Amino acid sequence: MRKTLLTLLFLLNLYSSYSQDTIVYFSDAIKENIKPYKKSSNKAYESNDIKEGKKLFDSLVKTKLIGTKFDDFSLKVYKEKNVKINRISKPIFIITYASWCVIPKGEIPALNILAKEHRNDLQFIVVFWDKKNDLKNIAYKFNGNIKVCYANEYYSKDSHIVATIKHTLGFPTSIFIDENKNVVNVKHFENKIKLKTPIKEAITSSYNYFSKDINENLVNSIPKNEGFTTN
Incomplete structure (x- = not known):
């Protein structure tokens, strides 16, 4: 009996090690x-x-x-405490920007609306590849449902995330991660809204674009036998 138990324990440990290695x-x-x-x-x-x-x-x-x-990156949040990816229990929608790039008209208001609508089932994060001081004129435009973060080569602890995402995937880029921190999708997005587009039309267009992408990713991030609801 003891020999059988020892064999089972060995096999379980072997399976656990194999799972971690994969x-x-x-x-x-x-x-x-x-x-x-x-x-x-x-x-x-x-x-x-x-x-x-x-x-x-x-x-x-x-x-x-x-x-x-997805790596357990530690993100510096503008005027808030730092946050580690693994401490966020919900799926995460990350968008990367740079303060010196003009964000298309209507995009921020649309993201604010979506972040409020999905506040119970999705964490929105925007990451600017900048130093903290570079965000003073833009961070306030995002509402409290969005974590405004920053990372830059200037900060030694940011070298891993900068090398992994900024220097390889470029920006603007969106990354969707499920609640288990598995990558569901990565996307380059290009908002083609023209400067002279009326603001309401620009917001609606951006909202529809991101909403479709978010809902598809949310559906893909849960088992098929589970339901999905939005607020």
């Missing part, structure tokens, strides 16, 4: 696959083949990044 982290997947992707994508864009460039990015996401475990 976890692929987002940063490792990026590190292992980014060079061939960049080589091919640079060639495509040099040839002005935008369609091929986008196809290569989508392929990288679908075959190498979706399903990986």
Whole structure:
């Protein structure tokens, strides 16, 4: 009997070790696959083949990044306490920006509306690749349902997240992570709203664009036998 129990314990430990070893982290997947992707994508864009460039990015996401475990990054939150990814119990929608890039008209109000609507089932995070002082003229535009964060090469502790995301995926980029911190989707987005577009129309257009993306990702982030509701 004792021998049988010892054998079972051994097998359980072996299975546990194997399971842990098979976890692929987002940063490792990026590190292992980014060079061939960049080589091919640079060639495509040099040839002005935008369609091929986008196809290569989508392929990288679908075959190498979706399903990986997102790293437990520590994020500096503007005028709030720092937050670690693993301490957020809900799915997470991350958008990366830079303060020196103009955010399209209507985009921030649309994100504010969506963050309020999804406050119970989704955490919105915007990450600016800037120093804290660079955010003073823009952070206040986001409502309290959105965590406004910043990361920059200037801060030594930001080297990992900057190297993993900014220097590889570029920006603006969105990353959707489920509640277990698995990557559901990564996307380059381009808001094509023109400057002269009326503000209400711009907000509606941005809202529809992000809402469709968010709801599809939320559905994809839960088991098929579970229901899904929005507020």
